[in-house]
Amino acid sequence: MAKRKKESDLPKVKLNKENLKKSLRLFSYIGPHKWKLIIGMIFLGFTGLTALLFPKLMGDLIETADFNADEINRMGLILLGLFTAQAVFSFFRVVLFVNVTENMLSAIRQDTYNTLVKMPMQFFSSRRVSELNSRVAADISQIQDTFTTGIAEFLRQMIIVIGGITALFFTSVKLSLLMLATIPIFAIVAVFFGKFIKKLSKETQDKVADSNTIVGESLQGIANVKAFTNEAFEMLRYKFAVNDIKKIAIKGGLARGAFSSFIIFCIFGAIVLLVWYAVKLQNVGELTQSELITFILYTIFVGASIGGLPIQYAQIQKAIGATERVFDLIDEEPEVIIENSTPQPIHGKLSFKNLKFAYPTRPELTVLKNISFEAKEGETVAIVGPSGAGKSTIASLILRFYEPQDGQMLLDDVPASEFTLHDLRSQMAIVPQDILLFGGTIKENIAYGKPEASNEEILEAAKKANAHEFIMSFPEQYETIVGERGVQLSGGQRQRVAIARAVLKNPVILILDEATSSLDSESEKLVQDALDKLMQGRTSFVIAHRLSTIKNAEQILVLEDGEIIERGTHADLLEKENGLYHKLIQLQMELN
Numbered sequence: 163m164a165k166r167k168k169e170s171d172l173p174k175v176k177l178n179k180e181n182l183k184k185s186l187r188l189f190s191y192i193g194p195h196k197w198k199l200i201i202g203m204i205f206l207g208f209t210g211l212t213a214l215l216f217p218k219l220m221g222d223l224i225e226t227a228d229f230n231a232d233e234i235n236r237m238g239l240i241l242l243g244l245f246t247a248q249a250v251f252s253f254f255r256v257v258l259f260v261n262v263t264e265n266m267l268s269a270i271r272q273d274t275y276n277t278l279v280k281m282p283m284q285f286f287s288s289r290r291v292s293e294l295n296s297r298v299a300a301d302i303s304q305i306q307d308t309f310t311t312g313i314a315e316f317l318r319q320m321i322i323v324i325g326g327i328t329a330l331f332f333t334s335v336k337l338s339l340l341m342l343a344t345i346p347i348f349a350i351v352a353v354f355f356g357k358f359i360k361k362l363s364k365e366t367q368d369k370v371a372d373s374n375t376i377v378g379e380s381l382q383g384i385a386n387v388k389a390f391t392n393e394a395f396e397m398l399r400y401k402f403a404v405n406d407i408k409k410i411a412i413k414g415g416l417a418r419g420a421f422s423s424f425i426i427f428c429i430f431g432a433i434v435l436l437v438w439y440a441v442k443l444q445n446v447g448e449l450t451q452s453e454l455i456t457f458i459l460y461t462i463f464v465g466a467s468i469g470g471l472p473i474q475y476a477q478i479q480k481a482i483g484a485t486e487r488v489f490d491l492i493d494e495e496p497e498v499i500i501e502n503s504t505p506q507p508i509h510g511k512l513s514f515k516n517l518k519f520a521y522p523t524r525p526e527l528t529v530l531k532n533i534s535f536e537a538k539e540g541e542t543v544a545i546v547g548p549s550g551a552g553k554s555t556i557a558s559l560i561l562r563f564y565e566p567q568d569g570q571m572l573l574d575d576v577p578a579s580e581f582t583l584h585d586l587r588s589q590m591a592i593v594p595q596d597i598l599l600f601g602g603t604i605k606e607n608i609a610y611g612k613p614e615a616s617n618e619e620i621l622e623a624a625k626k627a628n629a630h631e632f633i634m635s636f637p638e639q640y641e642t643i644v645g646e647r648g649v650q651l652s653g654g655q656r657q658r659v660a661i662a663r664a665v666l667k668n669p670v671i672l673i674l675d676e677a678t679s680s681l682d683s684e685s686e687k688l689v690q691d692a693l694d695k696l697m698q699g700r701t702s703f704v705i706a707h708r709l710s711t712i713k714n715a716e717q718i719l720v721l722e723d724g725e726i727i728e729r730g731t732h733a734d735l736l737e738k739e740n741g742l743y744h745k746l747i748q749l750q751m752e753l754n
């Protein structure tokens with residue numbers, strides 16, 4: 163089961179000059195919104211400063227108890243002004259930061275997607291797409307959180323910690339020293355317990371993942387579980403996994419309980435110690451009542467901010483890692499797709515000359531060895547052979563999804579590399595084995611072959627593909643939603659939608675990768691008829707599994723282990739009684 167990445171799963175990176183420099187590249191995306199960030203930062207500074215003034219003015223307010231009523235009111239009003247100002251600064255700070263971040267992120271999202279869509283096939287064959295997708299989503303939302311709140315909170319808390327400690331010393335040096343002396347104890351215990359608890363919670367997470375795997379695997383393969391009457395075995399397997407989770411989680415609970423009671427003891431201990439010492443200082447006239455209040459408020463502010471710093475720091479570390487990964491992706495080398503409004507025309511002659519190919523992910527396995535053939539304009543070339551012989555690979559190379567290691571492909575006797583990928587692919591169409599219909603309407607799915615097509619053209623294409631009738635039988639007709647949230651089409655219907663798509667594209671070169679799963683004879687006839695019409699007047703490559711469909715091909719290439727071992731027309735090949743084609747035909751006849 164593909165596990166969806168969450169922000170909390172993202173790794174933290176150690177901050178260094180290099181990754182900080184890389185992250186600064188984010189600012190290049192801020193562009194015209196720079197002034198918003200600057201004003202936001204100024205407001206942030208003001209929010210920190212007004213927060214710092216608060217304890218001092220509260221102390222002053224209490225001191226006015228000894229003065230007249232006017233003085234008390236004046237101080238009250240000053241405080242009212244202060245927190246009103248703080249609220250206003252906060253509002254604009256948040257609004258500006260969100261505005262800058264969202265502008266920046268929409269540009270990053272667009273760049274990431276643009277790069278992904280333009281990456282060569284090789285990139286996708288070496289990565290799991292679902293993993294890539296969820297990773298990018300998690301990385302981008304980490305950057306979003308950090309930019310909207312993380313950085314601002316970190317800076318605000320830093321201002322309060324530094325400013326607050328300075329103010330504490332101004333209020334009472336002796337009390338400040340005593341308070342600071344207690345911090346190392348907290349810090350050491352927190353680090354020690356923190357590490358231990360983190361280790362346990364990681365172990366719990368791993369065990370939970372293990373148990374989820376059991377659930378996922380057994381439910382996905384429930385037919386197997388039942389067929390082997392292995393319900394009891396699976397229940398036992400799950401019981402062990404769940405017990406493991408319980409044991410570690412309970413141990414974690416003990417550690418957390420001990421930690422929180424220790425912290426409570428220390429916090430109250432420290433408060434009592436400080437107040438006890440403060441009262442002693444007051445007793446000997448070294449501290450006034452208002453100074454004590456100011457001191458306590460500063461202590462609370464500084465304590466809360468110190469407590470929040472590690473969380474914000476960790477968030478920034480994660481965001482820096484996320485930024486690095488997003489930029490690494492944006493910096494990948496995409497395919498060069500140059501769009502010409504009028505593509506360099508191709509006429510349809512296509513040949514392979516001594517072509518050799520291995521997939522980049524498995525360079526040691528030569529999938530195609532020394533392949534040569536020539537398809538004349540308008541000819542149908544069928545490619546047959548056992549599973550894994552390399553038939554679909556030839557189709558991928560015609561579309562230039564990959565580059566051969568040796569030899570070349572020629573179009574109209576010109577090396578394929580002299581055409582741009584857009585020129586080439588815009589004049590080719592493929593009806594693949596696994597037909598992917600997007601989750602839109604049938605009309606949109608057909609129009610994928612030519613997005614600017616008119617309604618008439620779409621209708622015409624559907625008719626040619628023998629799809630019009632079944633489409634009209636749905637209540638919503640061409641507006642019927644297909645895919646997960648709509649009508650599920652049958653295999654034959656999907657194929658005819660895919661054929662309509664190809665008809666609309668009106669390609670010079672056509673590739674048909676025949677579906678292996680057989681259709682019922684009625685449906686097969688409709689599909690075959692649609693394909694025959696589609697192939698007329700185009701150079702067509704048919705990867706055929708049902709040999710009956712290729713009898714009329716001008717050329718049949720018989721492929722085995724990446725080599726063409728026989729070639730000729732159906733009649734030629736049938737004559738070779740010991741040949742592979744002859745054998746394949748016989749085998750299929752026996753099966754039928």
Ligand SMILES: Nc1ncnc2c1ncn2[C@@H]1O[C@H](COP(=O)(O)OP(=O)(O)OP(=O)(O)O)[C@@H](O)[C@H]1O
Pocket residue numbers: 287521523524529547548549550551552553554555556
């Ligand atoms: N993306 C890929 N990366 C690495 N190896 C691949 C990839 N796609 C296919 N192969 C390997 O290349 C060989 C040829 O595969 P190909 O799909 O071209 O065979 P095929 O003749 O079309 O088979 P089938 O009739 O089963 O579709 C196989 O050994 C296969 O494992």
